[in-house]
Ligand SMILES: CC(C)[C@H](C(=O)O)[C@@H](O)C(=O)O
């Protein structure tokens with residue numbers, strides 16, 4: 215079989231440190247399951263590149279990576295030298311939009327050996343696996359819009375405007391994905407995040423499309439909450455959520471909050487999917503470039519490794535995904551004796567933890 | 576002295592049940608501190624009113640309540656009969672905008688006797704008062720805009736658009752309030768919630784105004800976080816926040832999440848302020864009309880009572896505010912023997928709890 219062609223973009227900060235560990239584990243899984251991989255490394259989509267070239271991406275970036283099967287991405291952003299909206303809109307957000315990665319799938323699962331910051335009403339702890347949700351985030355439109363501007367700049371009357379844009383095509387396709395995903399899971403439960411009492415045009419539209427589509431999924435249990443109270447429910451009863459579908463901004467928020475409720479966003483992966491595979495999908499940690507710990511070699515590589523597992527799953531290698539997940543769980547387990555990075559309460563390096571996972575495979 | 580004129584609007588659902596308890600405690604505090612009150616009750620701004628009159632408010636609502644010193648508000652919304660965006664935009668959101676209540680001040684404080692769902696990294700519990708933040712929410716513009724619409728309705732190309740609008744005047748005045756508030760507190764710490772990496776026009780503008788104003792407040796410690804990671808920090812280290820300032824939508828989210836991190840949104844109060852007192856300010860619980868428990872007489876009235884306390888404080892009666900707060904803390908204290916509503920783990924009624932607080936004053 216021809217090899218899977220993976221474009222590797224490590225980006226900024228700890229992206230440079232965790233991507234090699236993602237690749238280490240990917241390599242181990244590929245060997246074990248006989249998957250042929252071709253890895254192509256690129257240095258663009260980083261602030262370093264920007265400082266050298268004055269833009270985040272070369273003019274022909276679509277030719278360079280558009281034909282790959284998938285993109286393994288680290289993190290981008292280095293606000294000390296390049297403003298975030300420049301670096302992000304110039305790279306990651308371009309990829310999501312131009313490669314039509316309209317689903318951003320983000321698991322939030324309580325893993326063994328991770329300190330969970332939440333306790334139940336009765337004072338007891340959540341058990342590993344008891345919190346297990348999949349956040350499905352719309353990833354190309356909504357609140358992340360490029361339309362708007364500023365008027366009367368520098369005066370008393372200064373005003374800025376930015377549009378939120380939701381299209382029927384854009385909303386329906388991500389809802390369809392979420393309903394199908396909910397149907398495929400044992401609990402068959404879908405929660406929609408909304409804010410139709412305050413955001414009075416776009417959010418009622420979202421609700422309307424959820425309502426319309428639910429007719430096709432009588433077997434899926436459905437509820438909906440305004441985003442404000444939903445964040446409270448995440449803290450108070452996270453175990454009751456299964457699939458959660460949300461707009462671009464609300465999905466962004468919930469996919470940091472969900473993992474935080476599971477103890478750390480340091481291990482949370484994400485899959486930016488073009489489900490039809492017309493364009494490459496992109497796999498990246500939820501965490502960013504973390505300037506505060508970058509360069510120290512202590513970043514937790516699990517999110518990157520788990521993202522690589524999601525990539526294999528998406529490309530048809532479910533068993534390789536499952537093996538990586540088991541390896542992660544084995545290493546994280548409290549009595550594994552495996553090395554732990556500082557965020558997990560240990561003193562190990564990024565590479566120590568990466569090697570431990572690779573060895574488990 | 577001429578009496579304080581308070582417009583009382585109980586609204587829908589549990590608003591009808593908790594407002595009488597707010598008034599009971601208000602009355603007790605007024606007696607004790609010799610404050611003359613005139614209470615005027617109104618039945619508009621409720622879905623009942625809407626069903627009878629076809630609108631949420633009478634045409635002359637501004638004449639009816641615009642001259643009062645303050646509005647004590649219950650809750651509005653009854654989605655079974657009136658869509659939320661109709662009932663809210665027809666009442667509460669009108670008040671906030673037309674009475675220019677541009678600051679929405681929302682304390683999130685861990686109270687004694689309330690089960691906190693969070694534990695620290697070392698496994699220990701947070702002590703009452705250890706989480707103590709004030710959320711300052713912009714309350715008249717931003718994401719809660721009334722501009723936008725739908726095109727190509729009912730077709731494949733259907734699209735909805737809604738504008739977020741931030742004005743220099745609108746942003747600066749709420750930031751000024753927040754900086755001053757931070758300066759007045761022992762920790763002198765201000766956190767700004769933003770999302771300038773994704774929401775690329777309005778949010779960088781917000782940051783820019785924070786940056787500009789910070790020059791006037793060299794004594795205020797300042798930090799800023801994107802809303803996604805900030806929700807994670809609320810869960811992981813809520814005790815490190817003091818004053819948190821945010822746009823309308825982000826403030827809405829954080830002011831449910833903050834109280835949830837303190838155990839319940841059932842006791843969280845809010846003050847919708849027109850600081851210059853050109854218009855009446857409005858005081859209301861953060862919780863809504865709660866259709867699921869409405870009519871049972873078991874709603875927790877603390878949020879309403881605390882809101883009444885914030886009202887007295889704003890109207891110049893700090894000592895009455897403090898007395899109510901102490902009464903609330905006394906009643907909530909684990910060994911107080913005072914009645915507790917079901918959300919606090921007891922079986923008491925709304926009125927039982929209201930009476931207990933009133934008796935403490
Ligand atoms: C009811 C709703 C419109 C309102 C808001 O979003 O402002 C509420 O959630 C609040 O926080 O006061």
Ligand SMILES: CC(C)[C@H](C(=O)O)[C@@H](O)C(=O)O
Nearest residue numbers: 302307466500502772773803
């Ligand atoms: C970096 C930022 C633009 C991005 C987003 O908001 O989408 C990030 O927070 C994420 O969740 O992938």
